[in-house]
Amino acid sequence: MSAKPKIRELLDESACEHNKSKKVACNAPTPGATTGGCAFEGAQISLFPYADAAHLVHGPMTCLGSSWETRATATSWQGRDFTQMGFTTDVSLNDVVFSGEKKLTDSIDYIMEHYAPEAIFVYSTCVTALIGDDLDLICKQAAEKYDVPMIPVHAPGFVGSKNLGSRLGGEAALRHLIGSKEPETTTPFDINLIGEYNVTGDMWQYSHLLDELGIRILSTLSGDGRVADIRTAHRAKLNVIVCAKSLISLTRKMQEQYDIPSISLSFYGKRDTSNGLLAIAEALGDAELIERTKKLIAREEAKLEEKLAPYKKVFAGKKAVLNTGGNKSWSIASALQDLGIEVVATAVKKATEADRVKAREYLGEEGVLMMNPGAEQAKLIDEKGAHLLLAGGRSLYTAIKKRIAFADVNQEKKKSYGGYNGLLNLAEDLKNALENPVFKLVSRRAPWEK
Numbered sequence: 293m294s295a296k297p298k299i300r301e302l303l304d305e306s307a308c309e310h311n312k313s314k315k316v317a318c319n320a321p322t323p324g325a326t327t328g329g330c331a332f333e334g335a336q337i338s339l340f341p342y343a344d345a346a347h348l349v350h351g352p353m354t355c356l357g358s359s360w361e362t363r364a365t366a367t368s369w370q371g372r373d374f375t376q377m378g379f380t381t382d383v384s385l386n387d388v389v390f391s392g393e394k395k396l397t398d399s400i401d402y403i404m405e406h407y408a409p410e411a412i413f414v415y416s417t418c419v420t421a422l423i424g425d426d427l428d429l430i431c432k433q434a435a436e437k438y439d440v441p442m443i444p445v446h447a448p449g450f451v452g453s454k455n456l457g458s459r460l461g462g463e464a465a466l467r468h469l470i471g472s473k474e475p476e477t478t479t480p481f482d483i484n485l486i487g488e489y490n491v492t493g494d495m496w497q498y499s500h501l502l503d504e505l506g507i508r509i510l511s512t513l514s515g516d517g518r519v520a521d522i523r524t525a526h527r528a529k530l531n532v533i534v535c536a537k538s539l540i541s542l543t544r545k546m547q548e549q550y551d552i553p554s555i556s557l558s559f560y561g562k563r564d565t566s567n568g569l570l571a572i573a574e575a576l577g578d579a580e581l582i583e584r585t586k587k588l589i590a591r592e593e594a595k596l597e598e599k600l601a602p603y604k605k606v607f608a609g610k611k612a613v614l615n616t617g618g619n620k621s622w623s624i625a626s627a628l629q630d631l632g633i634e635v636v637a638t639a640v641k642k643a644t645e646a647d648r649v650k651a652r653e654y655l656g657e658e659g660v661l662m663m664n665p666g667a668e669q670a671k672l673i674d675e676k677g678a679h680l681l682l683a684g685g686r687s688l689y690t691a692i693k694k695r696i697a698f699a700d701v702n703q704e705k706k707k708s709y710g711g712y713n714g715l716l717n718l719a720e721d722l723k724n725a726l727e728n729p730v731f732k733l734v735s736r737r738a739p740w741e742k
Contacts, residue, residue, distance in 0.1 A: 341490060
């Protein structure tokens with residue numbers, strides 16, 4: 293496998309601001325780091341939302357089982373939805389000794405004969421990477437046999453973090469899909485959404501606004517995406533990185549190869565949604581488009597403020613601690629501030645240097661940037677007098693212990709919080725959490741404590 297120099301390159305990303313002055317890895321693997329998600333899981337996160345492609349895990353059954361259904365990536369694909377299906381070669385001890393290549397070939401044949409997907413992504417895992425199964429050759433032979441893209445994804449878990457795996461997934465798409473097909477038509481306002489996975493339908497909260505403005509989403513990587521669309525991504529006029537800074541390597545290489553500029557933004561909260569729409573219009577450089585965008589923003593903000601008025605009365609004086617990852621460390625903080633909630637602390641352990649700078653900008657000098665949120669959040673809830681904890685499911689018990697309201701804003705969430713309408717969903721969920729009688733009951737002191 294020729295992934296070693298590629299991994300070193302991806303860890304030293306020149307497009308990252310903090311890497312321009314020195315050669316430093318963005319996220320060098322550290323012992324125990326993969327317990328937060330390995331590279332294999334990160335690659336699946338980047339590519340699994342392609343519902344028209346089969347995703348075949350070449351490894352033991354546990355690799356697929358442990359990463360199954362971690363994200364509710366919604367799709368509008370009308371055919372067979374492969375995000376609801378799992379395929380694995382179920383490598384055993386016998387395959388480790390005698391090679392699992394025949395089993396992989398047979399598995400690809402079975403999928404093509406029974407399901408006929410638009411493409412097959414084949415993921416290596418720790419076991420199959422160590423025994424040296426040649427994914428590239430097998431995928432090449434299968435692609436020639438069936439005239440369907442077969443994409444080897446070299447992201448075994450041991451190479452590093454989930455963040456690195458997302459980059460490796462992007463590399464696989466760039467090498468084997470992007471630029472392999474021409475679009476039927478093009479427009480001056482074609483964009484690619486990179487790192488938008490449409491978790492709980494977040495993308496659908498703003499895609500209709502882009503459509504109204506005349507901005508066409510040519511392809512996505514990979515929320516509600518289609519294999520045929522990502523193959524034409526090289527004809528877009530702009531790459532828009534939504535949330536996933538791990539894919540900045542992909543956008544840099546697309547700029548070098550296809551001269552496509554890129555911008556990074558968020559669609560969480562009123563301010564960031566408005567700023568994001570305007571940033572896209574300005575990057576496309578059309579005066580009429582910019583004017584249309586400003587009018588649309590004014591209209592949507594006026595409608596939103598009217599609906600938010602009763603919620604802001606409930607949130608007056610409320611404080612929140614935010615424990616999530618990546619750019620959500622500041623984007624959800626922005627959304628909370630739009631609701632009138634003071635964010636007293638946010639977790640930046642999994643954030644990039646640029647994300648940390650932005651988090652500081654949003655929280656100000658008084659806000660706390662938690663480097664070890666698991667240990668710090670309980671203490672900060674007491675010190676800051678927080679009323680809300682927004683985090684992933686594992687932090688629920690901290691909220692119960694501290695007797696404050698809790699809301700799940702990580703990938704396990706059940707509602708969309710993106711765009712203008714998503715902010716209303718967030719407001720409703722936070723209001724319900726704050727007014728939930730359960731939290732009032734558990735916050736009472738026990739009779740023997742009075």
